[in-house]
Amino acid sequence: MRPLTPQEKRTLRLGAIGVGVYLLLFGGVQLWRMLERRRSDYQTLVTQAQALKADLGLYETKTLVVGKLMKDYHLDPGKLARATVVAQASAAIQEAAMAGGIPITAVRESPTRSSGKELASMQIEAAGPVPAAMGLLARLQTLGYPVLIDSVQLTPQPNPPGMVKLNMTLVVLDFEQWKKKEAAHE
Amino acid sequence: MTGAVFRPHPVLIEIGVSSLHALRGDDGLEVPLTRQHNGRLTGPCKEQVTAALRELLARKTWPFRLRAYCAIAANGVSIRRIGVPPAAADQLDGVLRLQIESQFPLAPDELAWGSRRLNEKGVHSATAHQQVLVVAVKKDVIDEYAKLLGDCGLEPVFTVAALARGLLCSEQSGSCAMLNVGRTQSEWVSFENDVPTGVRVFPWSAEALSASDGAWDAVSSALRGKWSGKIVYLTGAGEAKDNVALQVPRHLGAGIQCRPIQVAAAPGRTAAVLGLKKCIEQIGVQLPPVLKTRTHTEQAKLDWSAPALRKWAIAVAFLLVLVLTLPYAEALLLKPFLARRMTVLKAGLGRLATIDQELGFLQFMKQNQPPYLDALYLMAQSAPPGARLESLTMSRRGEVALRGSMRNSQEVGEFRAKLIKSGFFSEVSVDEQVPTQQQKVNVRMTAQWKPAEARELLSIGPTAEELAKAKNEPKK
Numbered sequence: 001m002r003p004l005t006p007q008e009k010r011t012l013r014l015g016a017i018g019v020g021v022y023l024l025l026f027g028g029v030q031l032w033r034m035l036e037r038r039r040s041d042y043q044t045l046v047t048q049a050q051a052l053k054a055d056l057g058l059y060e061t062k063t064l065v066v067g068k069l070m071k072d073y074h075l076d077p078g079k080l081a082r083a084t085v086v087a088q089a090s091a092a093i094q095e096a097a098m099a100g101g102i103p104i105t106a107v108r109e110s111p112t113r114s115s116g117k118e119l120a121s122m123q124i125e126a127a128g129p130v131p132a133a134m135g136l137l138a139r140l141q142t143l144g145y146p147v148l149i150d151s152v153q154l155t156p157q158p159n160p161p162g163m164v165k166l167n168m169t170l171v172v173l174d175f176e177q178w179k180k181k182e183a184a185h186e
Numbered sequence: 187m188t189g190a191v192f193r194p195h196p197v198l199i200e201i202g203v204s205s206l207h208a209l210r211g212d213d214g215l216e217v218p219l220t221r222q223h224n225g226r227l228t229g230p231c232k233e234q235v236t237a238a239l240r241e242l243l244a245r246k247t248w249p250f251r252l253r254a255y256c257a258i259a260a261n262g263v264s265i266r267r268i269g270v271p272p273a274a275a276d277q278l279d280g281v282l283r284l285q286i287e288s289q290f291p292l293a294p295d296e297l298a299w300g301s302r303r304l305n306e307k308g309v310h311s312a313t314a315h316q317q318v319l320v321v322a323v324k325k326d327v328i329d330e331y332a333k334l335l336g337d338c339g340l341e342p343v344f345t346v347a348a349l350a351r352g353l354l355c356s357e358q359s360g361s362c363a364m365l366n367v368g369r370t371q372s373e374w375v376s377f378e379n380d381v382p383t384g385v386r387v388f389p390w391s392a393e394a395l396s397a398s399d400g401a402w403d404a405v406s407s408a409l410r411g412k413w414s415g416k417i418v419y420l421t422g423a424g425e426a427k428d429n430v431a432l433q434v435p436r437h438l439g440a441g442i443q444c445r446p447i448q449v450a451a452a453p454g455r456t457a458a459v460l461g462l463k464k465c466i467e468q469i470g471v472q473l474p475p476v477l478k479t480r481t482h483t484e485q486a487k488l489d490w491s492a493p494a495l496r497k498w499a500i501a502v503a504f505l506l507v508l509v510l511t512l513p514y515a516e517a518l519l520l521k522p523f524l525a526r527r528m529t530v531l532k533a534g535l536g537r538l539a540t541i542d543q544e545l546g547f548l549q550f551m552k553q554n555q556p557p558y559l560d561a562l563y564l565m566a567q568s569a570p571p572g573a574r575l576e577s578l579t580m581s582r583r584g585e586v587a588l589r590g591s592m593r594n595s596q597e598v599g600e601f602r603a604k605l606i607k608s609g610f611f612s613e614v615s616v617d618e619q620v621p622t623q624q625q626k627v628n629v630r631m632t633a634q635w636k637p638a639e640a641r642e643l644l645s646i647g648p649t650a651e652e653l654a655k656a657k658n659e660p661k662k
Contacts, residue, residue, distance in 0.1 A: 035518075
């Protein structure tokens with residue numbers, strides 16, 4: 001093979017440099033675009049993470065409030081079963097009344113009322129001493145069931161003195177309605 | 187002056203033909219040199235010098251390169267006075283290059299050279315030309331020493347040892363000369379009015395000059411007609427100094443006075459080194475012309491082979507690459523972790539909805555829990571003695587209906603007033619009030635308690651004193 005002249009060597013060298021620079025620029029631009037896309041995705045992800053962090057910050061307070069209310073009412077809504085909550089609440093009320101010294105004379109259950117948040121209502125009649133009646137009223141809130149006292153009627157009994165007849169209408173709340181409500185908001 | 191306090195001592199070096207002397211502060215060293223046939227230092231000699239200098243420098247370490255003032259032997263050094271057309275300081279180098287090109291046997295690019303204007307001091311030219319002293323040596327000599335010293339972490343500045351010795355002369359006005367007698371050679375430099383006029387190297391040591399008249403004859407013939415001074419300063423020569431001093435007037439002329447300069451015998455202390463020291467420590471003493479390589483092409487070019495420069499260049503390049511790539515590297519490296527964490531968090535978002543549901547449910551319970559006991563407590567507190575309750579009905583919506591009897595209508599009014607004053611009820615009305623024949627009043631009342639928000643600030647219930655009293659009361 002004929003040896004190359006300096007001029008030819010120079011031409012070849014320049015050509016190789018040109019091709020190298022072109023490839024470097026072309027590949028470099030492609031690489032840069034890819035990296036830039038990755039960086040942009042990452043920035044988006046970081047923004048989402050920051051927003052999520054802010055949301056979670058709000059829920060820290062909510063969690064504390066929920067914990068306090070659950071402790072106050074001795075109630076965990078997540079553990080309530082719609083099918084059995086009325087029966088369990090009724091049994092717990094009767095047990096609490098018996099334990100408090102005010103025997104229940106009648107219990108009448110009826111299905112849901114118009115508001116839709118209530119699962120059932122109960123009419124309870126009991127008779128006993130005034131302190132026992134007051135104690136039952138206080139304990140109903142902490143039985144561990146979603147029971148609201150809709151109305152109360154107190155009628156003193158003549159015999160024996162100090163006795164009172166208690167007539168209450170209770171409603172048992174339906175936690176499922178809150179789940180449906182939240183789902184509708186989402 | 188404050189800066190000088192913290193400035194480390196520079197290293198003062200004399201590189202002779204057969205030995206290297208270095209002084210830094212009070213520490214000094216002497217290293218014998220072995221050279222090849224072409225005058226270059228041998229490899230082992232370079233290693234020895236490097237090790238010795240590093241040991242000298244390692245006694246105190248500094249985070250930057252130390253300046254080293256280095257005086258080289260006069261071998262190959264040429265000193266000339268050149269007249270150049272008047273030029274600005276920044277243009278003088280260019281003008282001198284042309285003169286060196288025409289007057290020196292080597293091209294300026296092949297020389298290391300330095301210059302000093304003479305017009306300001308000493309000789310004043312009558313012509314328009316200005317006189318410049320030019321000192322030059324082959325570039326290779328300086329390059330070899332510069333590399334050697336650079337490897338030791340020094341930043342060398344080169345000058346000629348013979349000129350540095352001249353700084354020790356007590357009187358340079360008029361014509362004088364300085365003879366340094368070394369172990370293998372002697373150096374002669376002559377001065378006219380403080381300006382060096384010529385430098386010669388004679389291949390005779392102190393022993394040769396003491397023993398042989400032939401050596402002096404050669405010196406005498408070499409200087410004849412070129413120097414006409416009357417004072418010769420003598421350095422070096424060791425123990426033969428007195429003998430050599432006697433020989434000088436005998437051979438160079440009866441009227442010539444030889445003045446030996448005493449230099450304390452200690453490692454690193456030579457006449458050239460002390461001359462450099464005087465120049466650095468004393469204000470007003472000017473350093474002899476500094477020898478520099480000033481090629482056209484290399485002047486503007488950085489020497490990338492210099493270790494320090496290469497180190498900095500690598501550091502800069504590394505930082506630049508780091509700055510450019512860190513944002514992308516962060517995205518590439520951290521995105522998988524962040525995405526995984528986000529997936530876990532999003533999976534837990536369902537729990538947030540449950541929290542919302544539970545919170546809404548429990549808050550509803552709290553807000554709709556009727557205050558029956560509070561209402562009963564208030565009515566019991568407000569009822570007058572002897573009042574009889576026949577029926578009391580309360581509902582979740584806050585409606586209260588009461589039926590009973592009291593002793594008179596005044597008690598009914600007071601009872602009503604107390605209920606209103608409690609702040610618990612928004613309205614209290616007496617629907618019916620019927621006096622009976624048994625000195626009593628049958629009464630039917632209705633009331634409405636305030637909404638939960640309005641009741642929040644009320645303090646209802648037995649006080650601590652009342653509770654304590656109730657506890658102490660004997661049970662019936």
